[in-house]
Amino acid sequence: MxxxxxxxKKATTSYLIVCGILFLGTVLTVxxxxxxxxxxxxxGFDMWDCVLGLLIASVKASLVAYVFMHLNHExxxxxxxxxxxxxxxxxxxxxxxxxxSDPLHDPFFK
Amino acid sequence: xxxxxxxxxxxxxxxxxSKIAIWLFLASEVMLFGGFFSAYVFLRIGADYPWPERxxxxxxGLINTFVLIGSSVTVVFAWASLKLRQWRRFQIFMGIxxxxxxxxxxxxxxxxxxxxxxxxxxxxxxxxxxxxxxYEKEDGVEVKDYxxxxxxxxxxxxxxxxxxxxxxxxxxxxxxxxxxxxAHHNAExxxxxxxxxxxxxxxxxxxIAKAGDKLSPGLLSRIQKAHLAARKSNSVHRTAxxxxxxxxxxxxxxxxxxxxxxxxxxxxxxxxAPKLIxxxxxxxxxxxxxxxxxxxxxxxxxxxxxxxxxxxxVIEGKLLESPMIFHHVDAIDFQHLAxxxxxxxxxxxxxxxxxxxxxxxxxxxxxxxxxxGEVAKLEAELLKDYGTDKKGxxxxxxxxxxxxxxxxxxxxxxxESEGRPKxxxxxxxAEEFVGPNYAARGDETFPHFSVPREQIGFxxxxxxxxxxxxxxxxTMTGLHGLHVIGGAIVLGYYxxxxxxxxxxxxxWLANRVEVGGLFWHFVDLVWIFVFPVxxxx
Numbered sequence: 001m002x003x004x005x006x007x008x009k010k011a012t013t014s015y016l017i018v019c020g021i022l023f024l025g026t027v028l029t030v031x032x033x034x035x036x037x038x039x040x041x042x043x044g045f046d047m048w049d050c051v052l053g054l055l056i057a058s059v060k061a062s063l064v065a066y067v068f069m070h071l072n073h074e075x076x077x078x079x080x081x082x083x084x085x086x087x088x089x090x091x092x093x094x095x096x097x098x099x100x101s102d103p104l105h106d107p108f109f110k
Numbered sequence: 111x112x113x114x115x116x117x118x119x120x121x122x123x124x125x126x127x128s129k130i131a132i133w134l135f136l137a138s139e140v141m142l143f144g145g146f147f148s149a150y151v152f153l154r155i156g157a158d159y160p161w162p163e164r165x166x167x168x169x170x171g172l173i174n175t176f177v178l179i180g181s182s183v184t185v186v187f188a189w190a191s192l193k194l195r196q197w198r199r200f201q202i203f204m205g206i207x208x209x210x211x212x213x214x215x216x217x218x219x220x221x222x223x224x225x226x227x228x229x230x231x232x233x234x235x236x237x238x239x240x241x242x243x244x245y246e247k248e249d250g251v252e253v254k255d256y257x258x259x260x261x262x263x264x265x266x267x268x269x270x271x272x273x274x275x276x277x278x279x280x281x282x283x284x285x286x287x288x289x290x291x292x293a294h295h296n297a298e299x300x301x302x303x304x305x306x307x308x309x310x311x312x313x314x315x316x317x318i319a320k321a322g323d324k325l326s327p328g329l330l331s332r333i334q335k336a337h338l339a340a341r342k343s344n345s346v347h348r349t350a351x352x353x354x355x356x357x358x359x360x361x362x363x364x365x366x367x368x369x370x371x372x373x374x375x376x377x378x379x380x381x382x383a384p385k386l387i388x389x390x391x392x393x394x395x396x397x398x399x400x401x402x403x404x405x406x407x408x409x410x411x412x413x414x415x416x417x418x419x420x421x422x423x424v425i426e427g428k429l430l431e432s433p434m435i436f437h438h439v440d441a442i443d444f445q446h447l448a449x450x451x452x453x454x455x456x457x458x459x460x461x462x463x464x465x466x467x468x469x470x471x472x473x474x475x476x477x478x479x480x481x482x483g484e485v486a487k488l489e490a491e492l493l494k495d496y497g498t499d500k501k502g503x504x505x506x507x508x509x510x511x512x513x514x515x516x517x518x519x520x521x522x523x524x525x526e527s528e529g530r531p532k533x534x535x536x537x538x539x540a541e542e543f544v545g546p547n548y549a550a551r552g553d554e555t556f557p558h559f560s561v562p563r564e565q566i567g568f569x570x571x572x573x574x575x576x577x578x579x580x581x582x583x584x585t586m587t588g589l590h591g592l593h594v595i596g597g598a599i600v601l602g603y604y605x606x607x608x609x610x611x612x613x614x615x616x617x618w619l620a621n622r623v624e625v626g627g628l629f630w631h632f633v634d635l636v637w638i639f640v641f642p643v644x645x646x647x
Contacts, residue, residue: 005193005194008190008193008194009194011190012187012190015183015186015187015190016183018183019179019180019182019183022179022182022638023176023179026172026175026176026179026641029641029642029646030168030172030646033164033168033642033646033647034168034646042506042507042509043492043506043507043508043509043512044508044509044511044512045163045164045509045647049646049647050647053642053643053646053647054639054642054643056642057638057639057641057642060638061635061638061639064182064631064634064635064638065631065635068182068183068186068627068631068634069628069631069632069635075123075124075125077123077124077125077130077133078125078129078130078133081130081133081134081137082133082136082137082140084137085136085137085138085139085140085141085144086140088140088141088144089140089141089144089147089148092141092144092145092148093144093148093151095148096148096151096152096155099152099155
């Protein structure tokens with residue numbers, strides 16, 4: 001982590017750059033969702049809008065974690081702690097995806 | 111006592127303790143919000159109604175995203191200022207961060223307020239009407255209920271001649287409301303007949319309340335007291351008698367087990383009767399002359415001749431026409447109706463044409479016909495722009511929402527296409543925050559409409575009870591909002607109370623701000639996902 005005055009001064013530039021990227025990413029998310037010209041896949045909301053929206057959000061979240069939360073140069077213990085939470089969420093997401101194989105999800109029952 | 115490792119790092123972890131603690135906390139927070147996102151996906155996949163996609167106003171959400179991202183930068187600058195020992199600069203950046211939190215919560219408050227005052231009703235044929243209700247008026251003045259609140263024109267009206275209260279469950283404010291309504295109509299609510307009761311064991315029956323006594327919470331409380339005392343005394347004697355019978359049965363047949371004896375054990379009512387005193391579980395009152403009472407729909411289960419309040423008060427009398435009156439209808443949604451029709455193999459357009467609303471409201475009929483034309487135009491545009499696939503089917507088609515929902519913007523477009531002047535840019539922008547401007551747009555855009563009670567399937571404001579979308583929306587944004595408030599309090603504490611700590615040990619304050627900042631970044635990180643998921647998908 002930046003600790004010396006020189007390092008901190010240098011890091012502030014990267015904070016501003018990331019801020020700009022986050023603003024742009026937000027605008028892009030909205031444009032992709034609302035402008036027909038940027039709509040991919042079917043007309044209106046569909047799987048591709050979902051994938052693209054979440055992809056942009058993931059990039060933005062990664063930048064926040066990596067730069068603002070200083071995960072770009074942290075101690076090993078922090079990666080283990082935060083990583084365990086992320087693994088849990090991924091497992092939960094996988095369980096959600098597995099719900100598709102539940103027989104109750106069969107369209108016959110709709 | 112000195113707390114170790116709050117400034118210098120521990121040798122084994124290389125970190126100061128509070129940093130380890132905040133990351134453990136953030137890991138648990140990741141799991142908490144991960145659980146909610148997972149629940150969102152489940153609810154959306156399993157929804158048995160058309161999911162209200164892209165239903166929230168994007169602009170407030172977008173501004174809030176900018177505000178939170180901006181505050182993430184200022185909080186990290188505040189930390190950097192402390193590291194550089196620049197107190198004044200720290201104050202400025204931390205002040206901006208706390209101000210951003212306040213802006214975020216104000217915008218969120220506006221958004222919630224709009225939702226909590228926006229009414230929706232699903233008719234029995236699954237048509238959904240949205241808008242704002244009017245308020246009950248008398249001589250041009252808005253009437254207030256017993257709590258002093260304005261009364262929405264969504265009341266159940268019953269011309270009651272008799273009221274029967276449960277002496278155990280009666281709700282005092284409702285009793286007072288009934289008394290007030292009766293007095294307003296110059297009517298009296300009086301006890302129908304004498305309440306006679308034996309109040310002592312072996313005593314004689316006596317009158318504890320006389321026919322003609324006026325209804326009051328005090329009278330009901332007096333009867334309730336007598337009833338509860340009787341119930342307590344009687345239960346003691348009933349239990350004692352049963353225990354005695356049980357002993358006898360057990361002595362007579364010691365070889366039998368309890369469950370085998372159960373059928374043979376019974377208390378002789380005639381023998382027990384002298385030991386019992388009178389229980390008065392209900393008490394009847396006459397309304398003279400019969401009065402038109404108003405009840406909130408959630409408080410009453412209405413019937414043609416007999417209705418029941420949630421506190422078990424039975425109201426005998428004729429159910430009157432009790433329509434739900436929209437002063438402004440701002441959306442008509444046939445998506446659910448169309449979905450149900452498709453499930454039954456019925457053409458959705460025919461089903462909508464035959465729906466109660468289209469059949470009974472000239473406004474709805476006209477709007478629906480206009481909307482069908484708009485959908486046809488959109489189909490033609492998409493076909494022109496994107497063409498067809500190999501099978502000859504259009505590559506892009508209007509969505510279910512495009513086809514079957516007439517939102518407020520469509521209603522505005524319709525009247526503007528008919529020549530009604532447009533609103534100014536500022537007024538239109540304000541609509542993006544707080545919804546349609548009924549006063550400026552006028553009744554021809556958002557008309558009055560009366561929904562007969564018998565047509566109503568379910569009605570609610572846009573609260574968690576309306577559907578699972580709003581349930582998860584309020585849960586996730588509410589929890590996130592609490593995090594914003596909590597974070598702002600902590601950061602505000604550093605801002606306003608941190609000077610002493612800064613003078614004593616600036617590195618300690620810098621570490622604490624770093625920890626608070628990490629939490630703040632996490633709050634931003636969660637919103638980065640909440641915004642697209644709830645507002646744009």
